Amino acid sequence: MRKLIASLAAASLLATAVPAFALFTNGGFETGDFSGWTLTGTGTSLSQVITAGTAMQPGQTLDINPYNGLYMARLQDVSGLFHTTQLSQTGAITQADLNSGGKLYVNWGVVLVDPDSHIGQLPPYFSIDILKNGSLIDSFYADASNRQGGGWLLAGYASWSGGGYGGTGDMYYKQDTYAYDFSSFDLGDTLTISMNVADCGYGGHGGFAFLDGIGTTYEPPTVPEPSTLILLGAGLGGLALWRRKQRK
Ligand SMILES: [Ca+2]
Incomplete structure (x- = not known):
């Protein structure tokens, strides 16, 4: 029986994993590393593939876990x-694509520090570029100035210094799915x-990004909405009350 369950689980893993990421290798980072990807830039050594148990950044209060499966990338x-x-x-x-x-999907999230201190002047940002046969064909850009685009949540308060620079400020987090229609x-x-993710251009305010579910099949991210958390809290509260009543 256990063998049957294991082989069924393996078969279902194969059935879902292959079409989801046909275009790219390791689109969900489930190898536990950056296999198949090219990681470049000055923050390469700060980047890692994380799990639900990975420690949060200093000052971060909102825990951000993999959107799909056991692993995701943090830049x-x-x-x-x-x-x-x-x-x-x-x-x-x-x-198959x-x-x-x-359509190509990317489940992305980003934390940007103190996005209002110099609006319009090199704030930290997140972006996605799409190239067709080597030529840029689409660009997506997000910064948190004035909570651009909506949906930003407070994720903590950063206080960082090093190398003669420092930056403090609220950390704003947004999670969304980018979809690109490649029918052309x-x-x-x-x-x-x-x-791409970038710190601000004055050296103080950091930015870090989360990436998962990159492929041609949409994989809904497992992200608890604030309203779901409240409902869950109410449900647990109700359960505790019911248990207390049962005990009497
Ligand atoms: Ca994953």
Whole structure:
């Protein structure tokens, strides 16, 4: 029986893992490392593949766990000092990719420190670039100035110093899914994705990004919404009350 369950589990893993990330290798970081990806920039050594047990950054109060499976990538950390870091991979479009609906998905999140201190002047940011056969074809950009785009949550308070620089301020977090329609691509065209995160341009305010579920099948991120947390809290509270009543 145990053998049967194990083989069923393995079969279902294969069934879901292969089509989800057909375009890219290790699109969910489930190898536990950056295999298949190219990591470049000045924050390379600050970046790692994290699990639910990975320690939070100093000052971070909102725990951010893998969006899909057991692992996800984190680019950079809470420190400033002008880091910029890129994670990229190039894949050739297969028939399976075209059959999948022609969209590329990225579950992303980013924490940006003190985004209002110099609005419009080199704030920390997150961006995604798409290249077709080596030429830039789409760019997505996010910074937290004035909570651009909505959906930003307070994630803690950063207080960092080093190398003659320092930065303090609220840490703002946003999680979303980026979707790119690659129906203009033909079989065999190459698609390069480059995901970038940068500290502010004055050396103080850090930015760090989370990436998971990168592929041609949408994998909903497992992120508890604040409203879900409240409902869960209410549910647990109700259960505790019911238990207390049962005991009497
Ligand atoms: Ca994952």
